[in-house]
Amino acid sequence: MIRIFSMLVGAFFSLALLWSAGKGTVAYISEPPAKTVEAEFHQHPKALSLSSDGAFGKFDRQQLQRGFQVYSEVCATCHAIKQVSYGDLRELGYNEAEVKAIAAKAQVPEYNPATGEVKQHPGALKDHFPPVVYGGAGSPPDLSLIAKARHGGAAYIYSLLTGYADQAGYKNEKGEELLKKFPDAKTPDGLFFNPYFANLNIAMPQPLVSDGQVSYKDGTKASVDQMAQDVSAFLVWTAEPKLEKRHQTGWPVLGFLIFATVLAYMAYRTVWAEKKGH
Template sequence: MVRAIAALVGAAFVFVLALALFGTVSDRIKNPPAETAAEFVQGRIEATTGSHLLNAGLSSDGVLGKYDRRQLQRGFQVYKEVCSACHSIRLVAFRDLAQIGYTAPEVKAIANQWQIEQPAPNPDTGEASTRKNIPSDHFPLVFANDIAARAANNNAVPPDLSDMTKARHGGANYVYSLVAHGYVKQPTDLVKEFPDIATPKGLYYNQYFANLNIAMPPPLKSDGQVQYADGTRPTVDQMAKDVAAFLSWTAEPNLEARHAAGLAAVIFLMIFCFLAWGAYQNVWRDLKH
């Protein structure tokens, strides 16, 4: 009798939960949440400009992706000659460049010749001073603080690029799209429909930037801006792909190890399942018959 009552109570409880779930789902289908003003404007902007992210087609894409060391070195060259004037990569150490194919002497030379030196107080006077970089140092900050950064960049603070491909939706594709194909003439129809997004003086229209108006001028202005040491033709598109690949590596230098560990885990689980199935067949073979 007690078991029957408990079963009825349990069944009633499950029924009430199912009824509530059905009511919630049904109400969400019949009355979907209203679209916010920001979502409406962004949707209209994307429909008007066609600003869906482009695919950079990097070798690191996919579950088994691997970095192209030559491309990473080209990307570092683009960062060094173009991006490093404003953007830091403070989470990366000079010695980390060995992971993308640079030798120890090359890493030492890059650190020693880097245009910004490490802050180091004078040991005798305690006054502010600097010293040459060494391989164990992280890349120094471009600006000492946000005030200095704003003063040099039209009141905008250039973001650190160490984790940029992790911080932005689309990752490397976002960087590639924004740098190579984002700077276009602002559509007049778009301005007529949304007057508030007209590009003000001192900013630049970029169809892949969040609010369409960005403080950074086009960093890659023309083909040949960077002369690659390996002879690759330095088109704007190629340079954008290469720097996007490099920033993918700065954000996730252990990507290849993670992919290898994941593949090994999948293979192990497949073998384990096969062995478990074989053991099951062997143990229960006589009982089945």
């Protein structure tokens, strides 16, 4: 009796679930939810290939130095990299004298616990990049870990930097114009249209505006696309400075684990071979 009752209860809930799913499907087909402007026009990051990609990836030191130059001359006014110390820059291929010269140009705040005073001193190798004092509304994000904090990583950063567009003529994949399909979606004053940003409107003005904005020391042509790639590569390094060491360590460890697994399996076969024969 209990078994029959349990079966009836199960059948009732199964039918209720099927009815609910069917009703929801019919409602969705007959009256699909209205698409938002963000869902319709937001773009996924463009493809970006860097030397640090993949399990065997290594940093291109020349590109990292170019990226640091773009950061220093364009981005550092608003965005800090507080997790990076000046001494870390030696990993980019700079010698100690060059790093000391870079650090000495900065004024780093130092808190005195005895007096409560904050004094400035020229940067040294042990110092981290100082926070940025920003006078506008809000606070621009620190870029130290931005390549790990944003979905898409370096590709997102590259796409955002090169993705500013004229909203009036922007079209989606179907060729429909934004303001014709969503007349009320005009970008508010003080914001800038960028289809790679989550809600399409970003407070940051376009930072890379023209070719040659930075004069690369290695002679590379500083196109907007090149500068965006280089600073994206640099921000991958700030987020994962030990990436190469992790790769170098990971493969021997993986090899050892595979060897140990094979050895353990062979030992298992040897120990249990006679037992299985009986």
